[in-house]
Amino acid sequence: MILLLIRIIRAVASALGSRRAPARPEDPNGPGHGPGRGPIALIAHQARYDLLGILRDRQARFFTIVLPLIFLVIFVGIFGNDRVGPEHVKASTYYVPGLTAMAVIAGSFVNLVISITAQREAGVLKRRRATPVPAWVIIAGRAVTAIAVSALVSAVLLAVGRVAYGVHMPTSTIPAVAVTIVAGSAAFCVLAYALSTAIGSADSAQPTTQAVMLPLYFISGVFIPNPNLPGWLQDVARVFPVQHLAAALHHAYDPSVRGAGFMWSDLGMLAAWAAVGLLVALRRFAWAPAAAPA
Numbered sequence: 001m002i003l004l005l006i007r008i009i010r011a012v013a014s015a016l017g018s019r020r021a022p023a024r025p026e027d028p029n030g031p032g033h034g035p036g037r038g039p040i041a042l043i044a045h046q047a048r049y050d051l052l053g054i055l056r057d058r059q060a061r062f063f064t065i066v067l068p069l070i071f072l073v074i075f076v077g078i079f080g081n082d083r084v085g086p087e088h089v090k091a092s093t094y095y096v097p098g099l100t101a102m103a104v105i106a107g108s109f110v111n112l113v114i115s116i117t118a119q120r121e122a123g124v125l126k127r128r129r130a131t132p133v134p135a136w137v138i139i140a141g142r143a144v145t146a147i148a149v150s151a152l153v154s155a156v157l158l159a160v161g162r163v164a165y166g167v168h169m170p171t172s173t174i175p176a177v178a179v180t181i182v183a184g185s186a187a188f189c190v191l192a193y194a195l196s197t198a199i200g201s202a203d204s205a206q207p208t209t210q211a212v213m214l215p216l217y218f219i220s221g222v223f224i225p226n227p228n229l230p231g232w233l234q235d236v237a238r239v240f241p242v243q244h245l246a247a248a249l250h251h252a253y254d255p256s257v258r259g260a261g262f263m264w265s266d267l268g269m270l271a272a273w274a275a276v277g278l279l280v281a282l283r284r285f286a287w288a289p290a291a292a293p294a
Contacts, residue, residue, distance in 0.1 A: 046141025092165035097249035108146035112192035173261030194277035197284035
C-alpha cells in the first residue's frame with residue numbers, strides 16, 4: 001500500500017517537473033532548486049523520500065499501520081460488538097474512528113517526533129538544511145507524508161471494519177472524515193515539531209511521546225467512551241487535541257448523523273493547538289544537535 005503511494009507521488013512529481021524547462025547547467029542553485037522544478041514537485045519528491053523511510057522502518061510500519069488493526073481485532077474480540085457510548089453504536093463502529101484517530105496521531109506525531117529527534121541528534125537535519133532544498137519543502141514533505149499515511153490507514157481500518165464487523169459510515173459524512181483526518185494530521189505534525197524542541201536526545205524521544213500520548217488515548221475516547229470516565233478526567237481531556245480529533249471522527253461515523261457531519265468546534269480546537277505548536281516551533285526548533293556548541 002505504501003509502495004502504491006510512493007509510485008503515485010513519484011508520478012505526480014515527474015509530471016509536475018516535466019511541465020517546466022530543465023535547469024540550465026549554469027544555474028547556481030542546481031537542478032533541485034532552479035527552474036526545473038516547481039514547489040509542488042519539490043514537495044512531492046520530498047514526500048516520496050519520507051515514504052520510503054517509513055517503508056524501510058519496521059517500527060514505524062508496525063505502530064502506524066499494524067497496531068491499530070490489532071487493537072480493533074482485540075477490542076472487538078474481548079468486549080464484543082454490543083452497543084456502546086452515548087450514541088449507542090456498535091462497539092466496532094466506535095472503535096474504528098477511535099483507532100483512526102490513534103493512527104493519525106501515530107503517523108503525524110509519534111513517528112515524527114522520534115524521527116526528527118533522531119535525525120537532529122545524528123546531524124542529518126543539519127546536513128539536509130545545508131542543501132539547496134528550502135527548509136519549508138522538507139517540512140511540507142513530512143506533512144504530506146503524514147497526511148497520506150493517515151488517509152491510507154484510515155481507509156484500511158474502515159475496509160476491515162466494514163468487511164469483518166459490518167461498520168457503516170454515512171456517505172454524506174465522507175468529506176467531514178477526510179477534512180478531519182487532514183486537519184488532525186497537519187495539527188499533530190506541527191505539535192511534533194514543537195515537542196521535539198523539548199527532547200534532548202534520541203533515546204528519550206519514544207518514552208516521552210508514549211508518556212504523553214498513552215494517558216490521553218485512555219481519557220480522550222480513543223479506547224473507551226468518555227461518559228464512562230469521572231467528570232474531572234473528561235474536563236482534562238477536553239483541554240487536549242486528542243479528545244477533539246477522536247470526537248470529530250466519532251461524530252462523522254455515527255450512523256444517526258444527518259447532514260455533512262462536520263464538528264467545527266473540534267476542528268477549531270485542533271486549529272488552536274496547531275497555532276500554539278507553530279509559535280513554539282518557530283521560536284525553538286533547531287536543525288543542529290541539541291549538544292552542539294552554540
